[in-house]
Amino acid sequence: MAASILIPSPSFNTYRYPLCLLVFVLCTYMTSQVSLNLHSQHWHQSISRFSVSLKTHKSSLKLYMIPAIPIVARQFLLKPFAAVDSLEAHVSPDQNCAASGVSSQNGFDRSKTLLDKASNSLDGMSDFERQLQELFNEVKTLIMTGNRSDALDLLQANYEAVKEQINAGAKGIEEAAILDVIALGYMAVGELKFVHPLLNLINEVIEDQKDDEPLLDSVLLHMGSMYSTLGEFEKSMLVNQRVTDILENRHGKNSIFLVTPLLGMTKVLSSTGRTTKAVDIYHRVIKILELSRGTESEDFVVPLVGLGNLLIKEGRATDAENAFVRILNIYTKLYGENDGRVALAMCSLAHAKCAKGNANEAIDLYKKALQMIKDSSYMPSDDSLMENMRIDLAELLHAVGRGREGRELLEECLLITEKLKGKDHPSLVAHYLNLATSYSQSKDFVMAERLLRTSLEITKKAERPDNPSITFPMLHLAVTLYHLERDEEAEQVALEALHIREKAFGKDSLPVGEALDCLVSIQTRLGKGEVELLEQLKRILRIQEKELGYENEEVMITLKKVVFYLDKLGKKDEKFPLQKRLSRLWMKYKQVVRY
Secondary structure: OOOOOOEEOOOOOOOOOOEEOOOOOOOOOOOOOOOOOOOOOOOOOOOEEEEEOOOOOOOOOOOEEEOOOOOOOOOOOOEEEEEHHHHHHHHOOOOOOOOOOOOOOOOOOOOOOOHHHHHHHHOOOHHHHHHHHHHHHHHHHHHHHHHHHHHHHHHHHHHHHHHHHHHHHOOOHHHHHHHHHHHHHHHOOHHHHHHHHHHHHHHHHOOOOOOOOOOOHHOOOHHHHHHHOOOOOOHHHHHHHHHHHHHHHHHOOOOOOHHHHHHHHHHHHHHHHOOOHHHHHHHHHHHHHHHHHOOHHHHHHHHHHHHHHHHOOOHHHHHHHHHHHHHHHHHHHHHHOOOHHHHHHHHHHHHHHHHHHOOOHHHHHHHHHHHHHHHHHHOOOOOHHHHHHHHHHHHHHHHOOOOOHHHHHHHHHHHHHHHHHOOOOOHHHHHHHOOOHHHHOOOHHHHHHHHHHHHHHHHHHHOOOOOHHHHHHHHHHHHHHOOOOOHHHHHHHHHHHHHHHHHHHOOOHHHHHHHHHHHHHHHHOEEEEEEHHHHHHHHHHHHHHHHOOOOOHHHHHHHHHHHHHHHHHHOOHHHHHHHHHHHHHHHOOOOOOOO
């Protein structure tokens, strides 16, 4: 029984049920050679936590990066050196399909699978292939035109049709192919909750399929990428390993077809801390590309970026620098010295320079890169990537004591966004917070307070009074008021932020622990009772131990405060075991923490 695909007719009120044949591809095959389209999945993002606890030592400036896409709660991102990862998104602006298999810049593109082009000669494939492409294109069009509900209806209708066929006993590659496209559609529309059950069903369909089944490798590639996006790393690893074995047996161990699943494996290994193995696979990918493409192909950029970033995390900044220098040389040769891609490569190289401690060289590279992008009109000045590059540079300038120069860049970001979106737009809040942080570092707390109150006013207009995003400027404001020695006012602001976070995240959550940490510092100077302060500190300690682990550096700092108050209150029985634990942690962090 052949699988059926439901594609809307022009009226969209009726569906046609064409018969479909056994094989499909996600993009049209190249008739001459396989095209490696190595875009990164830069939709992935994580909200970085920031600490607002009041510490006596000078802390490094941390600025907020501008989200590349809207965030539901409008919380703000902190992502140092955002331009490094962003380089991957500009590997080849003219290409449309993502080799990673699921998401591209718009979350819609389906991958060019690295399959044997001879598959395209199988009788009848073109109808099934075309119908699948039409289905996905229709979903893509509906999403891009704002008809999200219609896209979901179309995906659901196709799911029900193929599920009916599976229940009737049809479990061939064609059913797996349709389910794969439906899963990709749900990924594109952002309904990830439907993707996991679909992947389970695809697994059920393909578990007995032979490895030489047409297009099984294509389905597996997409599954690996989707599992990775869902955080199911071990499942992603298994399917990527299976498709790697299939392609090795078909094309050999040095085939270009292996690049996509191998890169999928590096993502899994990097995400799960198996960095040594990930580095080895990156080197294998680079060797395969060298054998197939020579040594100066643009296809090297994505594995080199991934390798360079991983090496920096491993503390191998010199090796990372070599990777980014190679990218810079490739782009310079292909596009000339003044191309925007060369500028992005410079930013990645600047990251490696900074990791080596060469801050001034990194600053020069960033400045040159920003000027090149501006002169070449490679991207508009209000592009989020350009914005984050300015923030990267501003953070670096502050770190080396050139705060005034850094502040000029932050003010430029504010003015550009203000001109584009208006003076009350919520996206201005991150810029106000950055400027306030800059002024605070320069001890100009009066100006910092003014900026923070403006940011708080904008946030309150945009959000409900109990929205947790309001607590970001609130806690910054509490710290600033503390520095202005307006402790009672600082306490009230911190308490309000604490209550909002308790309601939003729960009383034992890490955001609550951070707000408590700020509050305790303020209340200590207000002379609150030592018993009350000790109980607050114990609560912070429990939260940190649960969320960060028992040997985290922040846990050690809080533990030191707890031991101090236990000693002050004469609670020796409680103090001694904690003091022994503190001594062990101090030995671990003695190169980092100074008493």
